[in-house]
Amino acid sequence: MIRPVATLEEHLRRALGDGLLTQEPLRHHTTFRIGGPADYYFAAHVPDHLVAALRAASELGIPVFLLGGGSNLLVSDEGFRGLVVRNACDEVEFDGTAAHIGCGADFLDLIYQCRDRELSGLEFAAGIPGSVGGALYGNAGCYGEDIGSYTIECTITSLDGSKVETKPASWFQFAYRDSRLKRDPRVLISCLLQLRKGNRAEIQKVIDEKLEIRRVKHPQWRVEPTAGSYFKNLPPDWQMPGAKHSPGTRRVPAGQLLDEVGCRGLRVGDAMVFAKHANIIVNAGHASAREVLELAAIMKARVRERFGVELEEEVMFLGEKPRLGGLAGRR
Ligand SMILES: Cc1cc2nc3c(=O)[nH]c(=O)nc-3n(C[C@H](O)[C@H](O)[C@H](O)COP(=O)(O)OP(=O)(O)OC[C@H]3O[C@@H](n4cnc5c(N)ncnc54)[C@H](O)[C@@H]3O)c2cc1C
Incomplete structure:
Protein backbone atom coordinates (compact mmCIF):
# COMPACT_ATOMS: atom_id res chain seq x y z
CA MET A 1 0.00 0.00 0.00
CA ILE A 2 1.30 3.47 -0.88
CA ARG A 3 1.51 5.69 2.21
CA PRO A 4 0.05 9.17 1.67
CA VAL A 5 2.61 11.98 1.67
CA ALA A 6 2.54 13.83 5.00
CA THR A 7 1.24 17.39 4.76
CA LEU A 8 3.20 20.40 5.93
CA GLU A 9 0.94 20.56 8.97
CA GLU A 10 1.64 16.92 9.85
CA HIS A 11 5.38 17.52 9.60
CA LEU A 12 5.11 20.56 11.85
CA ARG A 13 2.86 18.75 14.30
CA ARG A 14 5.38 15.91 14.57
CA ALA A 15 8.08 18.45 15.47
CA LEU A 16 6.00 20.70 17.71
CA GLY A 17 3.15 18.59 19.10
CA ASP A 18 -0.35 19.74 19.98
CA GLY A 19 0.79 23.28 20.79
CA LEU A 20 0.74 23.97 17.05
CA LEU A 21 -2.28 26.07 16.03
CA THR A 22 -3.48 26.64 12.49
CA GLN A 23 -5.25 29.66 11.03
CA GLU A 24 -4.69 31.51 14.29
CA PRO A 25 -6.05 35.10 14.17
CA LEU A 26 -3.12 37.41 14.88
CA ARG A 27 -5.43 40.17 16.10
CA HIS A 28 -5.64 38.07 19.29
CA HIS A 29 -1.88 38.50 19.75
CA THR A 30 -1.36 42.22 19.04
CA THR A 31 -2.18 45.23 21.20
CA PHE A 32 -3.68 46.87 18.06
CA ARG A 33 -6.20 43.98 17.88
CA ILE A 34 -5.66 43.96 14.12
CA GLY A 35 -4.41 41.17 11.89
CA GLY A 36 -5.57 38.21 9.86
CA PRO A 37 -4.63 34.57 10.47
CA ALA A 38 -1.20 33.00 10.64
CA ASP A 39 -1.09 29.71 8.73
CA TYR A 40 0.69 28.22 11.74
CA TYR A 41 1.24 29.53 15.27
CA PHE A 42 3.32 28.08 18.07
CA ALA A 43 4.10 29.47 21.55
CA ALA A 44 7.48 28.23 22.80
CA HIS A 45 7.72 28.13 26.59
CA VAL A 46 11.28 26.82 26.81
CA PRO A 47 14.33 27.65 24.67
CA ASP A 48 14.58 24.10 23.27
CA HIS A 49 11.08 24.42 21.83
CA LEU A 50 11.92 27.84 20.40
CA VAL A 51 14.94 26.42 18.60
CA ALA A 52 12.97 23.32 17.51
CA ALA A 53 10.28 25.52 15.94
CA LEU A 54 12.86 27.56 14.02
CA ARG A 55 14.58 24.38 12.81
CA ALA A 56 11.31 22.78 11.72
CA ALA A 57 10.28 25.89 9.76
CA SER A 58 13.69 26.07 8.11
CA GLU A 59 13.71 22.37 7.17
CA LEU A 60 10.24 22.67 5.67
CA GLY A 61 11.07 25.95 3.92
CA ILE A 62 8.31 27.89 5.71
CA PRO A 63 8.70 31.63 6.40
CA VAL A 64 8.95 32.28 10.12
CA PHE A 65 8.15 35.33 12.24
CA LEU A 66 9.22 35.80 15.85
CA LEU A 67 6.48 37.36 17.97
CA GLY A 68 6.90 38.89 21.41
CA GLY A 69 4.03 40.77 23.04
CA GLY A 70 2.76 42.11 19.70
CA SER A 71 2.82 45.70 20.99
CA ASN A 72 4.84 47.26 18.18
CA LEU A 73 3.15 45.52 15.29
CA LEU A 74 0.57 46.16 12.62
CA VAL A 75 -0.37 42.85 11.01
CA SER A 76 -1.85 42.64 7.52
CA ASP A 77 -5.57 41.90 7.21
CA GLU A 78 -4.50 38.86 5.16
CA GLY A 79 -2.37 37.61 8.04
CA PHE A 80 0.93 35.78 7.61
CA ARG A 81 1.73 32.89 5.29
CA GLY A 82 4.09 30.91 7.44
CA LEU A 83 4.82 30.01 11.06
CA VAL A 84 4.53 32.61 13.81
CA VAL A 85 6.64 31.58 16.79
CA ARG A 86 5.73 33.35 20.00
CA ASN A 87 8.63 33.62 22.40
CA ALA A 88 7.05 32.67 25.73
CA CYS A 89 10.31 31.71 27.49
CA ASP A 90 10.02 33.93 30.54
CA GLU A 91 12.27 32.47 33.22
CA VAL A 92 14.11 35.09 35.29
CA GLU A 93 17.10 34.35 37.53
CA PHE A 94 18.90 36.92 39.65
CA ASP A 95 22.62 36.83 40.37
CA GLY A 96 23.56 39.68 42.69
CA THR A 97 22.66 42.87 40.83
CA ALA A 98 22.45 41.13 37.45
CA ALA A 99 19.42 39.36 36.01
CA HIS A 100 19.38 36.51 33.52
CA ILE A 101 16.10 36.80 31.64
CA GLY A 102 14.22 34.66 29.16
CA CYS A 103 13.41 37.10 26.34
CA GLY A 104 9.73 36.13 26.38
CA ALA A 105 9.37 37.66 29.86
CA ASP A 106 6.86 40.49 30.11
CA PHE A 107 8.78 43.76 30.51
CA LEU A 108 6.55 45.23 33.25
CA ASP A 109 6.52 41.93 35.11
CA LEU A 110 10.33 41.98 35.05
CA ILE A 111 10.34 45.52 36.45
CA TYR A 112 8.13 44.34 39.35
CA GLN A 113 10.43 41.37 39.98
CA CYS A 114 13.42 43.75 40.12
CA ARG A 115 11.54 46.03 42.54
CA ASP A 116 10.83 43.05 44.81
CA ARG A 117 14.58 42.38 44.96
CA GLU A 118 15.37 46.07 45.46
CA LEU A 119 17.12 46.24 42.09
CA SER A 120 16.87 49.60 40.39
CA GLY A 121 17.34 50.68 36.75
CA LEU A 122 14.49 49.57 34.54
CA GLU A 123 11.64 51.36 36.33
CA PHE A 124 11.82 54.26 33.83
CA ALA A 125 10.19 51.83 31.35
CA ALA A 126 7.16 50.96 33.47
CA GLY A 127 4.20 50.95 31.11
CA ILE A 128 6.04 49.94 27.93
CA PRO A 129 4.05 46.86 26.97
CA GLY A 130 5.51 43.73 25.43
CA SER A 131 8.33 41.30 26.02
CA VAL A 132 11.97 41.87 26.94
CA GLY A 133 12.97 40.40 23.54
CA GLY A 134 10.79 42.90 21.69
CA ALA A 135 12.25 45.69 23.82
CA LEU A 136 15.81 44.65 22.94
CA TYR A 137 14.99 44.27 19.25
CA GLY A 138 13.89 47.91 18.97
CA ASN A 139 15.95 49.18 21.95
CA ALA A 140 12.72 50.32 23.60
CA GLY A 141 12.94 53.35 25.81
CA CYS A 142 11.53 56.65 26.94
CA TYR A 143 12.56 59.80 28.83
CA GLY A 144 16.06 59.54 27.28
CA GLU A 145 16.70 56.03 28.63
CA ASP A 146 16.63 52.67 26.89
CA ILE A 147 16.99 48.97 27.65
CA GLY A 148 20.21 48.68 25.62
CA SER A 149 22.08 50.69 28.28
CA TYR A 150 21.37 47.97 30.85
CA THR A 151 22.41 45.07 28.65
CA ILE A 152 25.57 43.06 29.31
CA GLU A 153 25.03 40.30 26.75
CA CYS A 154 22.33 38.32 24.95
CA THR A 155 22.03 34.75 23.80
CA ILE A 156 20.72 34.56 20.26
CA THR A 157 20.12 32.01 17.57
CA SER A 158 20.20 32.19 13.80
CA LEU A 159 16.74 32.21 12.21
CA ASP A 160 17.08 28.55 11.20
CA GLY A 161 17.88 27.61 14.81
CA SER A 162 21.22 26.08 13.75
CA LYS A 163 23.60 28.31 15.75
CA VAL A 164 23.11 29.49 19.31
CA GLU A 165 25.67 32.01 20.58
CA THR A 166 26.12 34.67 23.23
CA LYS A 167 27.15 38.17 22.10
CA PRO A 168 28.15 41.22 24.18
CA ALA A 169 25.94 44.32 24.18
CA SER A 170 28.34 46.13 21.80
CA TRP A 171 27.54 43.57 19.08
CA PHE A 172 23.90 44.70 19.06
CA GLN A 173 24.74 48.35 18.16
CA PHE A 174 21.88 49.68 20.29
CA ALA A 175 20.76 53.13 19.15
CA TYR A 176 17.56 55.18 19.24
CA ARG A 177 14.72 52.63 18.68
CA ASP A 178 17.25 50.51 16.84
CA SER A 179 19.51 47.50 17.11
CA ARG A 180 21.61 45.45 14.72
CA LEU A 181 18.86 42.81 14.72
CA LYS A 182 16.80 45.00 12.38
CA ARG A 183 19.49 44.56 9.70
CA ASP A 184 21.04 41.26 10.71
CA PRO A 185 18.12 39.18 12.03
CA ARG A 186 18.56 36.72 14.88
CA VAL A 187 16.19 35.41 17.54
CA LEU A 188 16.84 36.57 21.09
CA ILE A 189 16.58 33.69 23.53
CA SER A 190 17.79 35.29 26.76
CA CYS A 191 19.72 38.28 28.02
CA LEU A 192 21.83 39.37 30.96
CA LEU A 193 20.97 42.82 32.29
CA GLN A 194 22.95 44.86 34.83
CA LEU A 195 20.91 46.60 37.52
CA ARG A 196 21.99 48.39 40.69
CA LYS A 197 21.05 48.12 44.32
CA GLY A 198 18.03 50.32 45.07
CA ASN A 199 15.26 50.94 47.55
CA ARG A 200 11.91 49.23 47.09
CA ALA A 201 9.77 52.23 48.02
CA GLU A 202 11.75 54.58 45.75
CA ILE A 203 11.54 52.16 42.84
CA GLN A 204 7.78 51.80 43.40
CA LYS A 205 7.44 55.60 43.45
CA VAL A 206 9.07 55.89 40.01
CA ILE A 207 6.91 53.03 38.67
CA ASP A 208 3.76 54.77 39.94
CA GLU A 209 4.83 58.10 38.43
CA LYS A 210 5.56 56.58 35.03
CA LEU A 211 2.32 54.59 34.97
CA GLU A 212 0.36 57.69 35.95
CA ILE A 213 1.91 59.81 33.17
CA ARG A 214 0.94 57.10 30.68
CA ARG A 215 -2.54 56.76 32.15
CA VAL A 216 -3.16 60.46 31.55
CA LYS A 217 -1.43 60.89 28.17
CA HIS A 218 -1.67 57.54 26.42
CA PRO A 219 -4.48 55.19 25.48
C1 LIG B 1 0.52 51.91 24.77
C2 LIG B 1 1.90 51.67 24.24
C3 LIG B 1 2.96 52.43 24.69
C4 LIG B 1 4.26 52.23 24.19
N1 LIG B 1 5.27 53.00 24.68
C5 LIG B 1 6.53 52.79 24.21
C6 LIG B 1 7.63 53.57 24.70
O1 LIG B 1 7.47 54.44 25.56
N2 LIG B 1 8.86 53.31 24.22
C7 LIG B 1 9.10 52.35 23.27
O2 LIG B 1 10.25 52.15 22.88
N3 LIG B 1 8.08 51.60 22.78
C8 LIG B 1 6.81 51.79 23.23
N4 LIG B 1 5.78 51.04 22.73
C9 LIG B 1 6.04 50.07 21.65
C10 LIG B 1 6.29 48.62 22.14
O3 LIG B 1 5.64 48.38 23.36
C11 LIG B 1 7.77 48.33 22.30
O4 LIG B 1 8.43 48.52 21.08
C12 LIG B 1 8.01 46.91 22.81
O5 LIG B 1 9.30 46.81 23.31
C13 LIG B 1 7.78 45.83 21.76
O6 LIG B 1 7.90 44.56 22.38
P1 LIG B 1 7.01 43.32 21.93
O7 LIG B 1 7.46 42.13 22.69
O8 LIG B 1 5.58 43.64 22.03
O9 LIG B 1 7.45 43.17 20.42
P2 LIG B 1 6.56 42.70 19.18
O10 LIG B 1 5.61 43.79 18.85
O11 LIG B 1 6.03 41.35 19.40
O12 LIG B 1 7.68 42.62 18.05
C14 LIG B 1 8.33 43.79 17.61
C15 LIG B 1 9.57 43.35 16.81
O13 LIG B 1 10.47 42.72 17.71
C16 LIG B 1 10.83 41.44 17.20
N5 LIG B 1 11.03 40.54 18.33
C17 LIG B 1 10.22 40.34 19.39
N6 LIG B 1 10.75 39.42 20.22
C18 LIG B 1 11.93 39.04 19.67
C19 LIG B 1 12.93 38.09 20.03
N7 LIG B 1 12.86 37.35 21.14
N8 LIG B 1 14.00 37.94 19.20
C20 LIG B 1 14.10 38.68 18.05
N9 LIG B 1 13.17 39.56 17.64
C21 LIG B 1 12.10 39.74 18.45
C22 LIG B 1 9.65 41.01 16.34
O14 LIG B 1 10.02 40.03 15.38
C23 LIG B 1 9.23 42.33 15.71
O15 LIG B 1 10.05 42.59 14.58
C24 LIG B 1 4.48 51.23 23.21
C25 LIG B 1 3.41 50.45 22.76
C26 LIG B 1 2.12 50.66 23.26
C27 LIG B 1 1.01 49.78 22.78
Missing part, protein backbone atom coordinates in the same frame (compact mmCIF):
# COMPACT_ATOMS: atom_id res chain seq x y z
CA GLN A 220 -4.97 52.18 27.76
CA TRP A 221 -4.21 49.57 25.12
CA ARG A 222 -6.44 46.92 26.71
CA VAL A 223 -9.51 49.11 26.13
CA GLU A 224 -8.24 51.39 23.34
CA PRO A 225 -6.13 49.09 21.18
CA THR A 226 -2.97 50.68 19.79
CA ALA A 227 0.68 49.97 19.03
CA GLY A 228 1.94 53.12 20.77
CA SER A 229 3.83 55.85 18.92
CA TYR A 230 3.32 55.25 15.23
CA PHE A 231 6.28 57.29 13.94
CA LYS A 232 9.80 57.76 15.27
CA ASN A 233 10.82 61.13 16.61
CA LEU A 234 12.91 63.28 14.27
CA PRO A 235 16.69 62.82 13.90
CA PRO A 236 18.70 64.70 16.60
CA ASP A 237 19.99 67.32 14.13
CA TRP A 238 16.55 68.16 12.75
CA GLN A 239 15.28 71.58 13.74
CA MET A 240 11.72 72.81 13.45
CA PRO A 241 11.69 75.50 10.70
CA GLY A 242 11.42 78.90 12.33
CA ALA A 243 12.22 77.59 15.82
CA LYS A 244 15.22 78.94 17.73
CA HIS A 245 18.30 76.86 16.84
CA SER A 246 19.25 74.69 19.78
CA PRO A 247 21.96 72.22 18.81
CA GLY A 248 22.49 69.19 21.01
CA THR A 249 18.94 69.17 22.29
CA ARG A 250 16.74 66.08 22.30
CA ARG A 251 14.82 64.89 19.26
CA VAL A 252 11.81 66.88 18.08
CA PRO A 253 8.83 64.62 18.81
CA ALA A 254 6.96 63.44 15.71
CA GLY A 255 3.78 64.23 17.67
CA GLN A 256 4.69 67.94 17.68
CA LEU A 257 4.76 68.06 13.87
CA LEU A 258 1.62 65.97 13.58
CA ASP A 259 -0.10 68.38 15.96
CA GLU A 260 0.95 71.37 13.88
CA VAL A 261 -0.75 69.84 10.85
CA GLY A 262 -3.93 69.10 12.78
CA CYS A 263 -3.81 65.31 12.94
CA ARG A 264 -5.51 64.73 16.30
CA GLY A 265 -8.88 63.11 15.77
CA LEU A 266 -8.26 62.33 12.05
CA ARG A 267 -10.06 59.14 11.13
CA VAL A 268 -10.14 56.57 8.34
CA GLY A 269 -12.83 54.00 9.07
CA ASP A 270 -12.15 52.81 12.60
CA ALA A 271 -8.49 53.88 12.59
CA MET A 272 -8.23 57.14 14.49
CA VAL A 273 -5.51 59.49 15.70
CA PHE A 274 -5.75 59.52 19.49
CA ALA A 275 -7.37 62.72 20.76
CA LYS A 276 -4.67 63.34 23.38
CA HIS A 277 -1.57 62.44 21.30
CA ALA A 278 -1.12 63.11 17.59
CA ASN A 279 1.49 60.36 17.12
CA ILE A 280 -0.73 57.55 18.37
CA ILE A 281 -3.22 55.69 16.21
CA VAL A 282 -5.96 53.76 18.00
CA ASN A 283 -8.31 51.07 16.77
CA ALA A 284 -11.63 52.66 17.63
CA GLY A 285 -13.72 49.61 16.81
CA HIS A 286 -12.94 47.15 14.04
CA ALA A 287 -10.13 48.95 12.25
CA SER A 288 -8.37 47.09 9.46
CA ALA A 289 -4.65 47.27 8.75
CA ARG A 290 -5.54 48.97 5.47
CA GLU A 291 -7.37 51.75 7.33
CA VAL A 292 -4.39 52.27 9.63
CA LEU A 293 -2.01 52.43 6.65
CA GLU A 294 -4.28 54.90 4.85
CA LEU A 295 -4.49 57.10 7.92
CA ALA A 296 -0.71 56.94 8.44
CA ALA A 297 -0.14 57.87 4.78
CA ILE A 298 -2.31 60.98 5.22
CA MET A 299 -0.41 61.95 8.38
CA LYS A 300 2.94 61.50 6.65
CA ALA A 301 1.84 63.48 3.60
CA ARG A 302 0.68 66.41 5.73
CA VAL A 303 4.01 66.55 7.56
CA ARG A 304 5.96 66.18 4.30
CA GLU A 305 4.04 69.03 2.67
CA ARG A 306 4.39 71.44 5.60
CA PHE A 307 7.88 70.58 6.89
CA GLY A 308 9.59 68.79 3.98
CA VAL A 309 10.49 65.86 6.19
CA GLU A 310 9.58 62.20 5.80
CA LEU A 311 8.37 60.57 9.02
CA GLU A 312 9.66 57.06 9.58
CA GLU A 313 7.40 54.34 10.99
CA GLU A 314 8.25 53.01 14.44
CA VAL A 315 5.45 50.42 14.31
CA MET A 316 6.47 47.38 12.26
CA PHE A 317 4.33 45.85 9.56
CA LEU A 318 3.92 42.08 9.22
CA GLY A 319 2.56 40.43 6.08
CA GLU A 320 1.79 41.71 2.64
CA LYS A 321 1.15 45.46 2.38
CA PRO A 322 -1.97 46.39 0.41
CA ARG A 323 -1.67 48.92 -2.38
CA LEU A 324 -3.15 52.15 -1.13
CA GLY A 325 -5.30 54.01 -3.59
CA GLY A 326 -7.37 57.15 -3.44
CA LEU A 327 -6.66 60.01 -1.12
CA ALA A 328 -4.23 58.22 1.17
CA GLY A 329 -1.48 58.12 -1.41
CA ARG A 330 -1.79 61.85 -2.20
CA ARG A 331 -2.81 63.85 0.86
